[in-house]
Amino acid sequence: MATGRTHRPATRSRGIPEATVARLPLYLRALTALSERSVPTVSSEELAAAAGVNSAKLRKDFSYLGSYGTRGVGYDVEYLVYQISRELGLTQDWPVVIVGIGNLGAALANYGGFASRGFRVAALIDADPAMAGKPVAGIPVQHSDDLEKIIQDNGVSIGVIATPAGAAQAVCERLVAAGVTSILNFAPTVLSVPEGVDVRKVDLSIELQILAFHEQRKAGEEAAAASDGGVPAAAVRSDSTDQGPDGDMPAVMPA
Structure with a gap:
């Protein structure tokens, strides 16, 4: 199975707007729920309501994928699941490392939805020597001294940072230097990255505010x-x- 090191999603080269890319996971989640209920087709209005957008925007988004549905029938659910999964790069294996195995990092490691969505937690990394070797979610924690080797050995291109704010930038720089090109940042700080590295920030305090x-x-x-x-x-x-x-x-x- 291909890894994130050798393949990249095709969305940018196909000219799909970033706003549309951001909504594709919403559509995929709604479509997956329909698929699990064995629903064969869905109208744009029904799918838009399930995804929390308006139907005109949904149809516009799907036009970038070359999917227009069938009048009077709607969209084929299974085909759309495949099509969106392919555009998001989820038809291949993406090894992920989580750095910072405190309460949040451990919760992320225990999240059961990664594997079903095309992601594999390849390693858990922490700077605390006392954590080394301890299993979290069945995966032994490895010391941060070995971060670069872990990334190279596993062909990792996606890193998750769940460290305290003060350590996040240094961890980010080590990840990028080792070859990571996409970062999901849970640390409450803004990361500085070079061009070509994508960062998505998740800040729970901002959402609560x-x-x-x-x-x-x-x-x-x-x-x-x-x-x-x-x-x-x-x-x-x-x-x-x-x-x-x-x-x-x-x-x-x-x-």
Whole structure:
């Protein structure tokens, strides 16, 4: 089976916009659920609702894949699962290393969804000598002194950083120097990487802060409605006023 070292996804060379690429996993998740229920076909409206986007945007996204569905029938679920998986590079094996095996790193190692989505946890790495050799999710933790050799031996091109913020940049630089070209960063810091290296940042505190903003706004609207004896503003506001330029996502939400 091919590894991430020798093959790369074809999305950029095919001119698929980054915003569309970001939505493909949403479609794949919805389609996989349909496939597991043995649903043969799905309309653009049904699939869009399941993925949380509007149907016009879905049809536009699928046009980049060369998939237009059949009028009156919809999209073939199994074919779309294959087509999107292929575009995302999930029809091949992607070995992944997780660096930083604290509570978060251990939780990621124990996540059972990697294998079914085309990813294999090749190694767990930590700087604590006391962690070396300890099994987490059935995989023995290896010391960070061996990081470069581990990456080279396993042909790794995707790294996950789950270290404290202060260690993340140094770990990132070692990963990149060893040949890693894609990084998923869980550390609460912004990483500096050279051109050609892709970084996706997952910051749970930022997502919670965004939710807190919405909760505060809703509380304020309810308080204003109670003092006025009227209807909450959210109930009478036009659907479009709380949306961004695309018409289906709040403007304050991240892409």
